[in-house]
Amino acid sequence: MEDHETVQEEKSGAMLLDLDHVSKIYGDLHALDDLNLSIPQGQWLAVVGSSGSGKTTLMNILGCMDTPSSGSVRLEGRTLEDLNPSQLADVRKNVIGLVFQKFYLVPHLTAIENVMVAQYYHSVVDEEQAMQALDRVGLADRARHLPSQLSGGEQQRVCVARALINDPKLILADEPTGNLDETNEKIVLDLFRQLHDQGTSLIVVTHDALVASCAQREIMLNHGVLVGEQWNDEDARRAYEEAGGRPAFSGSAGKEAQSGDVPVGFQDPTKAAKTGDGNRMEWQ
Amino acid sequence: MAGEPKRGSTTGGRSDKPAGRHAPMTNTRMFLTMLFGAIFRRRGRASMAVVASMVGAATLFCLAAVCLEVPRQMNQEMRAYGANLVVTPIQQPGQSRQGIDPAMVSHTTEMVTAKASAKHATYRYESVRVNAGSHMMAGIDADQVHQLNHHWNVDGQWPKDGSVMVGRDLADSLGLKPGRRITISYRASDNAEGATGTEGVSGAGRTGGGQSTQEGSTGRSNHVHGSATMSDDAGRPGQLHHAGNPSGQSGSQTQPVVLTARPAQADASSPAGPTMGSAPVDGSIAQDAQEKGMELRVGGIVDTGGSEDQIIYSSMHDIEALTGFKRGSDVIEYSVNTMGPNLTAIARSINDMTSMGVKAQTVTRITSGDTHTIAMLQTLFWLVSIVVLVLTFVGVGTTMASIVSQRRSEIGLRKALGATSGSIGAEFYAESAFYGLLGGLIGTVLGYIFARLLCTSVFQRSLGFNWWLALASVLLSTIISVVASIRPVRRASRIDPALVLREE
Numbered sequence: 001m002e003d004h005e006t007v008q009e010e011k012s013g014a015m016l017l018d019l020d021h022v023s024k025i026y027g028d029l030h031a032l033d034d035l036n037l038s039i040p041q042g043q044w045l046a047v048v049g050s051s052g053s054g055k056t057t058l059m060n061i062l063g064c065m066d067t068p069s070s071g072s073v074r075l076e077g078r079t080l081e082d083l084n085p086s087q088l089a090d091v092r093k094n095v096i097g098l099v100f101q102k103f104y105l106v107p108h109l110t111a112i113e114n115v116m117v118a119q120y121y122h123s124v125v126d127e128e129q130a131m132q133a134l135d136r137v138g139l140a141d142r143a144r145h146l147p148s149q150l151s152g153g154e155q156q157r158v159c160v161a162r163a164l165i166n167d168p169k170l171i172l173a174d175e176p177t178g179n180l181d182e183t184n185e186k187i188v189l190d191l192f193r194q195l196h197d198q199g200t201s202l203i204v205v206t207h208d209a210l211v212a213s214c215a216q217r218e219i220m221l222n223h224g225v226l227v228g229e230q231w232n233d234e235d236a237r238r239a240y241e242e243a244g245g246r247p248a249f250s251g252s253a254g255k256e257a258q259s260g261d262v263p264v265g266f267q268d269p270t271k272a273a274k275t276g277d278g279n280r281m282e283w284q
Numbered sequence: 285m286a287g288e289p290k291r292g293s294t295t296g297g298r299s300d301k302p303a304g305r306h307a308p309m310t311n312t313r314m315f316l317t318m319l320f321g322a323i324f325r326r327r328g329r330a331s332m333a334v335v336a337s338m339v340g341a342a343t344l345f346c347l348a349a350v351c352l353e354v355p356r357q358m359n360q361e362m363r364a365y366g367a368n369l370v371v372t373p374i375q376q377p378g379q380s381r382q383g384i385d386p387a388m389v390s391h392t393t394e395m396v397t398a399k400a401s402a403k404h405a406t407y408r409y410e411s412v413r414v415n416a417g418s419h420m421m422a423g424i425d426a427d428q429v430h431q432l433n434h435h436w437n438v439d440g441q442w443p444k445d446g447s448v449m450v451g452r453d454l455a456d457s458l459g460l461k462p463g464r465r466i467t468i469s470y471r472a473s474d475n476a477e478g479a480t481g482t483e484g485v486s487g488a489g490r491t492g493g494g495q496s497t498q499e500g501s502t503g504r505s506n507h508v509h510g511s512a513t514m515s516d517d518a519g520r521p522g523q524l525h526h527a528g529n530p531s532g533q534s535g536s537q538t539q540p541v542v543l544t545a546r547p548a549q550a551d552a553s554s555p556a557g558p559t560m561g562s563a564p565v566d567g568s569i570a571q572d573a574q575e576k577g578m579e580l581r582v583g584g585i586v587d588t589g590g591s592e593d594q595i596i597y598s599s600m601h602d603i604e605a606l607t608g609f610k611r612g613s614d615v616i617e618y619s620v621n622t623m624g625p626n627l628t629a630i631a632r633s634i635n636d637m638t639s640m641g642v643k644a645q646t647v648t649r650i651t652s653g654d655t656h657t658i659a660m661l662q663t664l665f666w667l668v669s670i671v672v673l674v675l676t677f678v679g680v681g682t683t684m685a686s687i688v689s690q691r692r693s694e695i696g697l698r699k700a701l702g703a704t705s706g707s708i709g710a711e712f713y714a715e716s717a718f719y720g721l722l723g724g725l726i727g728t729v730l731g732y733i734f735a736r737l738l739c740t741s742v743f744q745r746s747l748g749f750n751w752w753l754a755l756a757s758v759l760l761s762t763i764i765s766v767v768a769s770i771r772p773v774r775r776a777s778r779i780d781p782a783l784v785l786r787e788e
Contacts, residue, residue: 065700066782086704092781093702104697106318108325113317120314121702127309146325162701 015074015243016041016170016201017062021251022071024057024224031057033224034071034251040240041169044192044202046215054224055205056174062203063096063172064088076169093122097163101175105147105155105162112143115162122166133161137191153184160191170201177211189214219248226250319714329690330719333683333765337723338730340676341761344669345731346738348753351665353735354743355658367405367432367617368627369396371634371644381475383408383612384642392616392634392642399630400622405429406613408603411474412596413577414466418474419454421596423603432619436592440584443597447583451593455585462584468596469577470606578606616642673764681768684716688776696781705777712773713766720765724758731757 017039024032032054039045047055060066061073064080065088073080076095083091092098105114115130134143137157139150147155156176163171173192177185189211196202204215212218216233217240219226229248231237309317323330371392373384384392389406396402405428412421426442426449440462443449448468450460460466580602586592604610620627627646634644688695695708732749739747 060782063700065780089699089702089704092700098700104693106321106694106697108321109318113314113321116309116314117318117698118701120311120318121698121707125309125311125314 015039015245016043016076018072018074019061020072020074022061022068022073024054024061024066025069030224030252032061032068032221035226035248036246036251037219037226037248038245039201039203040243040245042196042199042201043217043236043240044196044215045204046212046218047203047205047221048207048212048218049221049227050207052223053221055221057224058221059172059174059203059205062170063098064092093118093166095169097166097168097171099156099159099163099171099173099176101178105158107147110144110146111139111150111154111158111161114147114158115165118162118165130161130165133165134158136164137161138187151184153180153187156180156184156188157191160188164191164195164200168200170203171195173202173204175206176204177206177208185211225252315711315714318711319718322711322715323718329683329687330715333680333687333716333719334723334726336676336679336683337720337761337765338727339723340672340679340764341724341727341757342731342734343672343727344760345728345753345757346735347665347668347672348757349732349735349747349750350738350743351661352753353747353750354661354739354745357745358658367619368647369402369618369620369631369644370647371616371618371642372614373612374641374643381611381614383614384616385612388640388642389613389616392640392644393618395634395637396618396620396630399633400620400626402618402620403428403431404616404618405432407615407617408600408611409614410470410603410607412606413469413471413474414458414596419596420594421448421468421598421603421606423600424597425600426597429597432617433588435588437587438584439587440582443583443599443602445599445601447581447599448602449584449586449597450582451595451597452585452587453593454596455582460582460585462582464582465579466582466596467577467579468606470608472607578602676761676764677768679768680716680720680765681771683719684712684769685772685775687715688712688772691776692779695776695779699779699781708777708779709773712769712776716765716769716773717762720762721758723765724761727761728754728757 015038017037019035019037022032022035022037023030035058047058049055057066061068061080062075064075064083067081075091078091080088080091105111106117109117112127112130112134115133116125116127119125119130131140131143134140137160139154139157139161142150142154147158150158156179160176163173171192176192177188180188185208192202192204193214202215204211206212213232216236217231218229220228226248227250371384373382375381384406389404393402393404396404405424407429408423410421410423411418413419424443426444430436430442438449441447441449448466450458450466455461458466580598586597598606620630622630631644631646634640634642698708732747732754736747739745
């Protein structure tokens with residue numbers, strides 16, 4: 001982490017993301033309950049919590065794929081709830097790179113074509129650049145293979161290549177290593193580390209203590225409520241606070257809720273808490 | 285944001301370019317690549333959309349080819365059997381028979397061709413004697429008549445100067461063969477008004493055809509195939525009874541019939557000076573012909589199976605030489621390239637011009653059975669077409685709906701990657717247009733094969749490949765595919781990325 005600090009200090013001045021009393025309610029279920037969270041540019045944040053804790057809901061809201069029931073989300077100074085679906089699509093393709101747990105590659109396109117799809121919707125297709133991205137995740141020689149001909153780890157790496165192809169400011173990763181073996185997990189984490197070093201902000205939703213511990217900062221959700229926050233990188237914390245950053249907090253009435261100005265620590269979840277079933281999603 | 289330089293290209297990994305790239309990948313190529321992938325790497329249900337389009341196109345093309353082509357061919361064939369419009373002079377009672385003069389022939393022809401393309405032929409009929417027997421002789425322009433009556437079966441030559449063409453029945457009864465000579469004489473009295481010397485030829489000969497006129501016709505229908513045209517009440521035989529010069533065989537240059545004035549101008553009974561700019565032909569020949577007869581060569585025998593088989597055809601020059609005078613035509617036959625109401629309208633327009641002194645009548649050679657077949661075919665065509673269109677529509681629509689629901693995750697993913705509803709729509713419309721195009725192409729070829737088989741086995745007709753119809757068939761099936769997929773594609777473009785990517 002030491003070598004990231006300089007970059008981090010420079011980047012932490014501006015807040016990339018601001019969540020202000022954000023809730024998502026489905027009927028009686030509070031999937032996300034009054035979350036307040038600021039993330040500066042360049043920060044690597046891990047969101048941990050058990051299944052059903054609201055991580056994916058948070059992910060969808062941050063990824064401009066869902067809108068909160070109440071509260072406000074500001075990304076790069078833009079208030080997302082004011083944007084129409086087409087403007088949200090613009091934000092998605094320009095600012096955000098997505099990595100999913102279940103890989104989500106287009107099954108009838110080859111690895112390189114899957115990477116180029118992101119370029120296609122973003123701006124201009126550049127095969128050379130797509131090949132470089134695949135090369136970066138170590139899959140240059142598998143570029144012409146269909147997803148069905150790739151292993152789970154390889155598919156996830158294609159996803160990472162696709163997420164980084166448009167140089168997003170923020171990469172959102174939902175259980176990126178949930179279905180990977182240790183070797184592939186290490187490759188993906190190394191890639192994240194490289195992206196972080198370049199100044200890309202990362203928000204990684206995970207069950208995995210190892211993955212979470214790579215982040216500078218971790219927050220924990222439980223039943224949609226923020227229950228804890230901890231920093232793995234004190235320098236980053238200091239820089240964050242100097243830039244005016246406040247600890248995350250929840251306005252929820254839940255007794256576990258972290259509602260004060262002082263972060264409540266928590267125990268890292270263990271590897272055993274992983275609930276990913278390891279199955280790749282089949283697209284029939 | 286979109287315009288920011290890309291950082292990823294300068295970071296990490298190798299920077300050497302991948303080798304072996306040919307055409308540079310552009311957004312258009314990427315669009316086609318995605319389309320190709322969706323169509324050819326998936327298969328499965330895509331083939332159902334193609335099959336639906338194919339069946340639709342095949343049925344429609346087959347039906348259209350048969351139901352449009354067969355009646356068209358029948359119409360064409362009917363026209364090959366001769367005229368469908370006959371123009372005759374209006375004969376005033378008591379007036380002499382002077383025929384339709386060439387200027388009026390041109391005028392009438394202009395009126396007809398103004399509405400539709402047409403071919404025409406003129407006929408001048410005279411009653412002549414061969415071996416004392418009375419027969420009908422027609423002066424014609426061989427080329428015109430040949431053009432009009434492709435079905436006439438001629439053994440030998442068409443008439444030319446000095447050579448006649450004799451009807452089969454007449455040739456048989458007179459024992460004539462091509463190359464023989466025949467002596468024909470002309471008596472003005474035979475052609476005088478009230479003369480009945482044509483004996484059957486005039487009465488039955490030209491009316492025996494299997495046709496009926498459409499205007500006020502009583503419908504003669506003895507089904508003699510391919511007979512000459514004949515109108516019901518103003519037919520050529522009738523005209524023979526009008527010629528009115530009682531001067532009989534006075535011989536010489538009395539010009540009993542023709543040289544009298546036009547109907548409105550002169551009394552038939554009083555010989556008048558030549559009109560129409562015609563003049564008596566060489567008097568000595570005419571006189572000779574009327575007294576001793578004129579010897580002509582039999583150039584050919586015509587066999588039509590109709591009344592033509594009773595007639596002697598000669599060139600205009602010969603009939604003028606024989607009779608000793610020129611006059612207009614008794615009949616103009618038109619083969620007009622139209623039918624039904626359009627043809628009737630042409631006839632009416634001529635009849636409305638009463639000053640022309642001619643009468644036009646449509647002649648149809650279609651038997652009622654043919655008409656019924658055509659009407660039935662066309663009704664069947666429309667009924668089945670509508671059913672097939674609906675079925676194709678439902679088939680393609682359902683398949684596209686199933687493809688869309690199968691690809692919900694992928695659509696969600698594309699949207700998560702920044703695809704707009706419009707670009708998702710464009711991809712699916714292009715995909716279904718392709719299915720329609722492919723199905724349309726295969727279906728058209730299959731439809732043509734079926735139509736050909738059907739035409740050969742049921743209608744005993746050959747069927748050419750109609751490129752316009754094929755183009756229309758392919759286009760229609762493409763359009764139907766696109767239109768049928770509007771609903772499924774709209775549903776696809778409304779898919780919410782969050783719903784799809786949410787953990788299930």
